Amino acid sequence: MISLELIRLLRHIRNAGTLSQAAAQSGKAASALTYQVDKYEDSLGITLLQPHGRTIRLTEAAMHICEMGADILNSVDSLEAQALAIGTGVEPRIRLAVDTWVSTDAVMSVISDFLAEYPQVELQIEHQALQGTWDALTTQRVDLIVGAIAPKPAGSGVQTLPLGKTERVLAISPDHYLAKRGALLTDEDLEAARWVVIKDSSSMSPKRDLLPTTPQSVILVDSLEAKLAAQIQGLGIGFLPPQVAKSMVLKGQLVEIKLDSRPPDIEMLLAWRTDSRGQGLIRLIDMFSTADLLPQH
Amino acid sequence: MISLELIRLLRHIRNAGTLSQAAAQSGKAASALTYQVDKYEDSLGITLLQPHGRTIRLTEAAMHICEMGADILNSVDSLEAQALAIGTGVEPRIRLAVDTWVSTDAVMSVISDFLAEYPQVELQIEHQALQGTWDALTTQRVDLIVGAIAPKPAGSGVQTLPLGKTERVLAISPDHYLAKRGALLTDEDLEAARWVVIKDSSSMSPKRDLLPTTPQSVILVDSLEAKLAAQIQGLGIGFLPPQVAKSMVLKGQLVEIKLDSRPPDIEMLLAWRTDSRGQGLIRLIDMFSTADLLPQH
DNA sequence: CATATTAATTCAAAAATTTTGAAGTAAATC
DNA sequence: GATTTACTTCAAAATTTTTGAATTAATATG
Numbered sequence: 001m002i003s004l005e006l007i008r009l010l011r012h013i014r015n016a017g018t019l020s021q022a023a024a025q026s027g028k029a030a031s032a033l034t035y036q037v038d039k040y041e042d043s044l045g046i047t048l049l050q051p052h053g054r055t056i057r058l059t060e061a062a063m064h065i066c067e068m069g070a071d072i073l074n075s076v077d078s079l080e081a082q083a084l085a086i087g088t089g090v091e092p093r094i095r096l097a098v099d100t101w102v103s104t105d106a107v108m109s110v111i112s113d114f115l116a117e118y119p120q121v122e123l124q125i126e127h128q129a130l131q132g133t134w135d136a137l138t139t140q141r142v143d144l145i146v147g148a149i150a151p152k153p154a155g156s157g158v159q160t161l162p163l164g165k166t167e168r169v170l171a172i173s174p175d176h177y178l179a180k181r182g183a184l185l186t187d188e189d190l191e192a193a194r195w196v197v198i199k200d201s202s203s204m205s206p207k208r209d210l211l212p213t214t215p216q217s218v219i220l221v222d223s224l225e226a227k228l229a230a231q232i233q234g235l236g237i238g239f240l241p242p243q244v245a246k247s248m249v250l251k252g253q254l255v256e257i258k259l260d261s262r263p264p265d266i267e268m269l270l271a272w273r274t275d276s277r278g279q280g281l282i283r284l285i286d287m288f289s290t291a292d293l294l295p296q297h
Numbered sequence: 298m299i300s301l302e303l304i305r306l307l308r309h310i311r312n313a314g315t316l317s318q319a320a321a322q323s324g325k326a327a328s329a330l331t332y333q334v335d336k337y338e339d340s341l342g343i344t345l346l347q348p349h350g351r352t353i354r355l356t357e358a359a360m361h362i363c364e365m366g367a368d369i370l371n372s373v374d375s376l377e378a379q380a381l382a383i384g385t386g387v388e389p390r391i392r393l394a395v396d397t398w399v400s401t402d403a404v405m406s407v408i409s410d411f412l413a414e415y416p417q418v419e420l421q422i423e424h425q426a427l428q429g430t431w432d433a434l435t436t437q438r439v440d441l442i443v444g445a446i447a448p449k450p451a452g453s454g455v456q457t458l459p460l461g462k463t464e465r466v467l468a469i470s471p472d473h474y475l476a477k478r479g480a481l482l483t484d485e486d487l488e489a490a491r492w493v494v495i496k497d498s499s500s501m502s503p504k505r506d507l508l509p510t511t512p513q514s515v516i517l518v519d520s521l522e523a524k525l526a527a528q529i530q531g532l533g534i535g536f537l538p539p540q541v542a543k544s545m546v547l548k549g550q551l552v553e554i555k556l557d558s559r560p561p562d563i564e565m566l567l568a569w570r571t572d573s574r575g576q577g578l579i580r581l582i583d584m585f586s587t588a589d590l591l592p593q594h
Numbered sequence: 595c596a597t598a599t600t601a602a603t604t605c606a607a608a609a610a611t612t613t614t615g616a617a618g619t620a621a622a623t624c
Numbered sequence: 625g626a627t628t629t630a631c632t633t634c635a636a637a638a639t640t641t642t643t644g645a646a647t648t649a650a651t652a653t654g
Binding site for chain 2: 615621622
Binding site: 018020030031034038053054055056 | 601
């Protein structure tokens with residue numbers, strides 16, 4: 001009895017706020033929506049909309065359908081793209097999740113080359129941090145991750161290729177008190193300092209921690225840009241990709257700090273679902289894997 | 298453009314084999330199905346059915362929709378049950394996956410008590426082995442696992458309660474050559490013997506191995522009943538739940554073998570999805586967790 | 595406090611979609 | 625070569641959905 005139409009209808013009403021606005025936005029009469037909702041209420045035997053003053057409210061059950069239905073709509077979108085890819089050979093759309101740690105310029109350059117070959121493919125790009133990229137892939141919100149952080153989650157129908165390892169440079173504002181020290185910093189120094197950390201965009205992640213210590217004070221940001229800005233302001237210390245750190249060091253906005261124990265490099269991956277079938281994705285994976293996304297200094 | 302209706306339609310045609318049989322089974326004219334398929338072919342821009350002799354075949358794209366669509370249909374069923382549970386308080390159906398290792402009698406006894414309280418709830422029971430129970434839960438094919446084997450998969454929106462630990466008894470046919478030895482069996486003896494092993498019903502599992510050694514020869518069976526029969530026949534050796542082994546030992550059909558290193562006990566769990574909301578499931582969990590499913594000898 | 599306005603519902607008529615069943619075509623079987 | 629089976633096409637019939645005017649009720653305005 002629940003259909004994709006019902007999920008879309010309820011989400012649309014929820015987003016619009018009122019029935020009449022939802023009707024106006026979808027170019028229909030308000031009574032058409034009342035009719036549809038009544039039909040589903042009858043067939044399911046539960047109430048979906050309740051009067052609330054002179055407007056309506058979604059019931060708890062309807063809200064649940066909206067929330068859980070989002071995943072279903074994503075899966076259907078994904079299935080449709082796969083079917084089109086099989087039927088026509090080339091998929092109409094590829095969705096990328098790019099880790100914020102990866103240079104956007106390098107990604108854009110690959111995309112530009114790709115679109116020259118496949119102009120009919122629509123590319124959707126979103127940025128995710130850490131575990132969030134894997135989340136987006138396993139829930140089928142995206143088709144390809146650029147810069148996923150190893151290791152890949154177990155047994156999830158995902159294939160990967162290495163993009164290379166990247167060093168992490170501890171860079172801080174020249175005005176920061178730790179920048180004025182002469183000696184190498186110890187773990188105690190790092191633990192006592194305030195860190196600027198990119199927040200994991202995964203909703204429920206088994207807390208992956210890439211820091212050498214567990215700092216007492218952190219500022220969470222949602223992108224590399226925000227992290228850089230925070231560190232330049234001297235709000236805290238943190239690791240940066242070498243190429244980003246270098247250019248800021250040259251401008252005098254940051255200074256690089258040497259540690260007595262060098263943090264391990266991060267291994268970044270290209271990752272996609274084994275059930276992806278389109279020619280375009282195959283070509284895009286090829287292009288990304290031969291591009292130099294993580295320049296070795 | 299893909300709808301649940303299309304997924305159901307294609308699966309129905311695939312199962313029926315021919316359009317006319319599909320039409321007859323669904324109580325419609327064959328031309329109605331032609332019309333629907335044409336409509337979807339036009340809107341998607343791909344071919345779904347191809348003539349093959351005087352019948353039709355599903356194209357590769359259509360087969361893909363059938364296969365991947367199965368998960369979507371399960372999710373929608375599940376979502377509907379959840380919505381009904383929220384709307385009415387009691388869900389119309391609860392799907393159980395029972396590990397083959399768990400005593401069916403004990404499960405049935407709990408179910409019987411449950412149905413006395415909630416006669417309107419339809420219970421669906423299936424047996425799964427090992428990782429297969431987790432698969433069934435995470436893909437929303439079932440609502441509750443009885444006898445899942447710890448640990449639960451990471452970060453998957455699943456809640457668990459311990460059912461207890463169960464010992465494993467190495468029991469073999471009295472005619473088996475190892476039964477005639479006097480001494481305790483060593484790892485080498487175990488490795489050289491043929492084992493009867495319950496096949497993991499998970500389609501893609503990160504191969505969980507509960508054996509103390511990697512035997513050279515195994516017979517795979519799909520249930521505890523088949524395993525027991527195979528061991529009684531002397532086809533191989535294997536672990537059994539203590540209560541099962543005991544009763545067969547009393548009948549003289551098996552003998553228990555002591556090992557020099559006792560295998561670790563298996564910890565079994567009750568597991569369900571955090572997003573489950575029905576009163577019935579809550580009561581059923583309560584009943585299972587207080588029942589004595591794994592009798593301590 | 596009466597009046598205007600906004601939002602949802604009801605209902606009959608109109609529009610759109612889906613189904614039917616008869617006629618036609620092509621492949622397999624007798 | 626005739627017959628049967630399976631699908632397609634097409635116009636008519638049935639069903640479903642949408643519309644828009646009338647109605648009810650809650651909030652805002654003068």
